[in-house]
Amino acid sequence: MSLRVGIVGGGQLARMMIAPAVELGLDVRVLAEEPGMSAAIAATATGDYRDLETVRAFARDVDVITFDHEHVPQDVLRALGDDGVAVHPGPDALFYAQDKLRMRAKLAELGMPQPEWAAVSDAAALQTFIDDNGGRAVVKTPRGGYDGKGVRVVASADEAADWLDALEPGAELLVEELVDFSRELAQQVARTPSGAFRAYPVVETVQRDGVCAEVIAPAPRAGERLREMTERIGVAIAQGLGVTGMLAVELFETTDERVLVNELAMRPHNSGHWSQDGAVTGQFEQHLRAVLDLPLGDPAPTAPWTVMINILGGPVSDTLEARIPAALAAHPGAKVHTYGKAPRPGRKVGHVNLVGDDLDIVVGDARVVAAHFDD
Template identity: 90%
Template sequence: MSLRVGIVGGGQLARMMIAPAVELGVDVRVLAEEAGMSAAIAATATGDYRDLDTVRAFARDVDVITFDHEHVPQHVLRALVEEGVAVHPGPDALFYAQDKLRMRARLAELGMPQPEWAAISDAAGLQAFLDDNGGRAVVKTPRGGYDGKGVRVVGAAEEAADWLAALEPGGQLLVEELVEFTRELAQQVARRPSGAWRSYPVVETVQRDGVCAEVIAPAPRAGQRLIEVAENIGVAIAEGLGVTGMLAVELFETADERLLVNELAMRPHNSGHWSQDGAVTGQFEQHLRAVLDLPLGDTSPRAPWSVMINILGGPVSDSLAARIPAALDAHPGAKVHTYGKSPRPGRKVGHVNLSGDDLDAVVGDARVVAAHFDD
C-alpha cells in the first residue's frame, strides 16, 4: 500500500515536495488555501487551514500530516493528535515556531545562545530595554512575521507606539538587542519521530530587505569549531523541542565568532534550497522521509560549493517561462526552479541552483543565470 502524506498549505514548499514524493512512491496530497496556488498540481482540497472540520476531513485519507508553513492553529493541531492523526512536526514543537516570545523563553531554558531579549507591553518597558542595550533594538510581533514582516528596528520607544497601542489586553511584543553580526548562517537538521537525525552543512545566507537573496553551501571560512557548534545547536534544538521533519536554525555570527540563534523554521526552508541539486539527499525528500519515519538520506554535498540565488519579483514585461530558455542557455549546469506564482516586487517566484569547484565562479555564474529574470 502506498504511503500517503497530506501537506497543509499550497505554497512553493509543498510544490517542491511533489517530485521527491513521486520518486519515493509516496502519494502526496495538498490542502491549498485557494485554487491556483504553487502546489495546485497536487491539491486535492481547497479550504481554510484554520478550520478544524476542513483540516479533519483532509486528514482522513492520509497517513501523516505535515506543513508548508507553521500557521495552523494549536487547537486544530491538538484535535488531530487526539483523534489519532500522525502530525509532524507536532503541536508541542510548532508551539515554539508560532510564537517568538515562547521560542525565546524555551531556548533560554535549553541554554541556547541568543541575543538579549525581553517581553514588553508598554513604552516604558521598551525604553528601559533600549537604555540597557545601546540605544537601538529590534522589535518583533510574536506571531505571524516572516521575510522581514513584523520586524522593526527602533531607537526610541515612540517608534513602536502604533504596535504597542494595538496590543490586546495582556499582549506583549518581543524586543531583542540589535546584534552586530559579521554574517548570517543557517543550520538544518532532519529528525525522525523515532529520534534519529542527520544534519546538513552549515550555510551562509545573504539577506536583502529582510528576504533571503543568496545562500552559499557550505559556509565559506567555516572552521571545524564553527561547524561543530552550529550542528550542536541545531541538534539540541531539534531534540529539545521535539521537532520531527526538517528544522532550520537561523544564526548570527559575531565578530568574536559567537553564534546566536535568530529564528527557527520547522519545515523545509529557503536556506536549504541548494540541497535540491547540491546534496545527495535534498531537503524536500528528507522532510518526507523524516515525517514518514523512513531512514534518512545522506546529506553530503555533491560538489565543493553550491549556490542558491532567489528570483525576487520576477519579470513584469513578460512571463517567467519566457525567460527560462535564455537562463538555461547561460550555464549548462544551472537548475532553475519556478513556483508558479505571478511576479510582483519582492515576491519569491523561483530560484537558481548551481554547483562547482570554484566558489567565485559558481557565485558569478549563478548570478548571471538569475539575472535573466530581472527587468
C-alpha cells in the same frame, strides 16, 4: 498501497515536495488555501487551514500530516492528534515556531546562545531595553512575521507606538538587542519520530530587505569549531523541542566569533533550497523521509560549492517561463526552479542553483543566470 502524505498549505514548499514524493512512491495530497496556488498540481482539497472540520476531512485519508507553513492553529493541531492522526511536526514543537516569545523562553531553558531579549507591553519598558542595549533594538510581533514582516529596528519606543497601542490585554511584543554580526548562517537538521537525525552542513545566507537573496553551501571560512558548534545547536534544539521533519536554525555569527540563534523554522526552508541540486539527499526528500519515520538520507554535498540565488519579484514585461530558455543557455549546469507565482516586487517566485569547484566562479555564474529574470 502507497503511503499517503497530506501537506497543509499550497505554497512553493509543498510544490517542491511533490517530485521527491513521486520518486519515493508516495501518494502526496495538498490542502491549498485557494485554487491556483504553487502546489495546485497536487491539491486534492481547497479550504481554510484554520477550520478544524476542513482539516479533519483532509486528514481522514492520509497516513501523516505535515506542513508548508507553521500557521495551523494549536486547537486544530491538537484535535488531529486526539483523532489519532500522525502530525509532524507536532503541536508541542510547532508551539515554539508559532510564538517567538515562547521560543526565546524555551531556548533560554535549553541553554542556547541567543541575543539579549525581553517581553514588553508598554513604551517605558521598551525604551528601557533600548537604552540598556546601545540605543537601538529590534522589535518583533511574536506571531505571524516572516521575510522581514513584523520586524522593526527602532531607536525609540515611539517608533513602535502603533504596535504597542494595538496590543490586546495581556499581550506583549518581543524586543531583542541589535546584534553586531559579521554574517548570517543557517543550520538544518532532520529528525524522525523515532529520534534519528541528520545534520546538513552549515550555510551562509545573504539577506536583502529582510528577505533571503543568496545562500552559499557550505558556509565559506567555516572551520571545524564553527561546524561542530552549529550542528550541536541544531541537534540540541531539534531534540529539546521534539521537532520531527526538517528544522532550520537561522543564526548570527558575531564580530567577536560567537554564534547566536535568530529564528527557527520547522519545515523545509529557503536556506536549504541549495540541497535540491547540491546534496546527496535534498531537504524536501529528507523531510518526507523524516515525517514518515523512514531511514534518513545522506545530507553531504555533492560538490565543493553550491550557490542558490532567489528570484525576487520576477519580470513584469513578460512571464517567468518566457525567460527560462535564455537563463538555461547562460550556463549548462544551472538548475531553475519556479514556483508558479505571479511576479510582484520582493516576492519569491523561484530560485537558481549552481554547483562547482571554484566559489567565485559559481557565485558569478549563478548571478548571471538569475539576472535573466530581472527587468
